[in-house]
Structure formats: C-alpha cells, structure tokens
C-alpha cells in the first residue's frame with residue numbers, strides 16, 4: 001500500500017474514532033449507580049450514606065449529568081447482596097458501589113461485574129488483595145486502619161504526657177484498661193486493636209489490660225459486656241479503648257447505669273452520636289474520618305467510572321486501586 005493510501009486510512013480511522021467518542025459523550029447525560037450496604041442500621045455506614053446522597057445531588061447540579069442512586073440494604077446477608085448486584089446489573093447500572101457483607105467472599109460480585117463490564121467501587125470493608133487484583137476496574141475507598149489506631153493511641157499518650165493523673169485516675173502508676181473490639185473478620189478490628197495498644201506502649205503509658213471482648217461494632221453488645229466487666233472488676237477500670245464510637249457509647253451507657261464516673265472512653269469514627277457524646281463530655285475522644293471527602297470520593301470515582309473517564313485527580317489512588325480518606329483526632 002502506498003504511503004498516501006496509508007495516510008488516508010489513518011485519517012479516516014481518526015475521524016471515525018472521534019465520531020464514536022463524541023457520540024458516546026453525547027449519550028451519557030445520565031448515570032445509574034447501584035449501592036449495596038452491608039447493614040443499613042450501622043451508624044457509621046448511615047453517616048456515609050447521607051453524605052453519598054448529598055454529594056450525588058451536588059454532582060448532578062455541577063455537571064448537569066442526571067445521577068440515579070439505587071441504594072439497597074443487604075441486612076448482613078452476602079446472598080442478599082449478591083442478588084442485589086444481579087438486579088443492579090439487569091437494571092443497567094453503569095457502576096456499583098459495594099460495602100461487602102463478607103469481605104472475604106466478593107468473588108460472585110466480581111464475576112458478575114466483570115462479565116457485564118460494570119466497574120465496582122468497594123468501600124469500608126476491604127476485599128483481599130487477590131480479589132482486588134482480578135480486574136483493573138475494581139477500586140476500594142476506606143480509611144487506613146493503622147493510621148486510625150495510631151491516632152487513637154496518640155491522643156491518650158499526649159494526655160498522659162501532659163496530665164498523667166487524668167489517665168491514671170487512681171494514680172497507682174498503672175493505667176488499667178478494657179478493650180472493645182469490632183467484628184473479628186473485619187480488617188479494621190484486627191489492625192485497630194494491634195496498633196492502638198502498641199502506640200500506648202510505645203508512648204510510655206504504663207497500661208495493663210484487665211479484659212476485652214468482641215461487641216461487633218454494636219452499642220447494645222458493648223453495653224452488656226461493660227456491665228459484666230464493671231461487676232467483675234469494680235473500681236478498677238480507668239480506660240475503655242473501643243474500636244468504634246458505637247461500642248464506646250455502649251460502654252458509656254453501662255457506666256451511667258452503674259453510676260460510675262471518672263472512666264475515660266475513646267472511640268473511632270466521629271459519628272453523629274459520637275460527636276454529641278464528645279461535646280457533652282462523656283467521650284474523651286474519637287478519630288474521625290472526613291465523611292465529606294469519603295462520600296465525595298465514592299460519588300466522584302463512581303461517576304468517572306460510569307462515564308469511562310480517569311479517576312479525578314483529587315483522589316490519588318494507591319496502586320491505581322485504593323483511595324485512603326483523611327482522618328483527624330477530635331478530643332474534649
């Protein structure tokens with residue numbers, strides 16, 4: 001083929017690609033996002049849900065692209081969530097945002113999404129790396145659990161450094177603590193527990209563990225555990241280290257019922273009731289994920305996936321997959 005013919009062919013191809021792209025851009029005046037929550041009654045997840053709804057409206061106003069959100073509650077069942085994914089795909093969702101029930105068991109979701117060519121933004125419950133590496137249209141948005149834990153430990157270390165008596169309440173040279181842990185299979189429980197305690201030790205707080213237990217992120221379960229511990233170890237507990245705010249609030253409920261005062265309680269999340277407890281002086285401190293940024297990242301990344309665009313620059317992706325939301329200490 002002569003050079004001239006090749007040049008013509010190239011020009012025709014470029015023209016056709018341009019036409020296709022223009023048509024594609026023209027087509028997308030609306031996007032549909034399928035969202036499944038592991039449990040709709042989880043306080044932190046509910047806070048994130050509200051921000052997602054608000055940010056989707058903002059995105060719609062600013063971009064002129066209509067955004068339809070289909071938000072479903074999986075009510076703690078992976079099977080229900082798999083069916084929701086099936087339905088989202090049959091309804092023609094352009095992208096899925098999934099808060100997995102079982103973070104170790106997302107293979108069915110990934111299989112369906114890959115077959116249908118629908119990208120997935122997972123959030124809050126992190127699938128294992130092996131699953132995340134199966135396709136280049138899988139993303140994860142969350143909070144770095146180790147960073148959270150170090151911040152939680154640090155707020156007690158700092159207080160102890162400034163006013164040791166405010167932490168070692170009976171001034172016996174030992175800070176006796178109890179530990180409330182989230183779901184045992186959740187990446188956040190394991191990492192938060194390990195690093196929070198390590199930070200206290202490294203920071204020179206003379207801690208001694210009295211006891212601990214799993215309360216699965218739940219206020220009522222934590223309250224029941226704390227009630228037992230207050231009975232079993234009267235006048236001993238000086239500090240409650242909780243993997244989240246809801247369980248910290250459960251411990252506070254038990255302290256109030258038993259009319260025990262002077263025990264420090266620290267949580268994680270910065271949920272609406274958590275911040276209220278902080279403001280009223282019941283919670284010593286919490287580590288708050290920036291929920292505005294968390295929700296915006298989910299909406300903006302999902303929208304860019306739906307439109308076939310690059311991830312927005314304000315959310316730098318680690319390894320092209322993970323976005324870590326910033327967080328901060330909130331203390332009395």
Ligand code: GAL
Nearest residue numbers: 042044045125188217244269
């Ligand atoms: C954690 C959060 C908990 C709970 C859990 C659900 O990150 O701290 O409060 O919401 O996620 O997966």
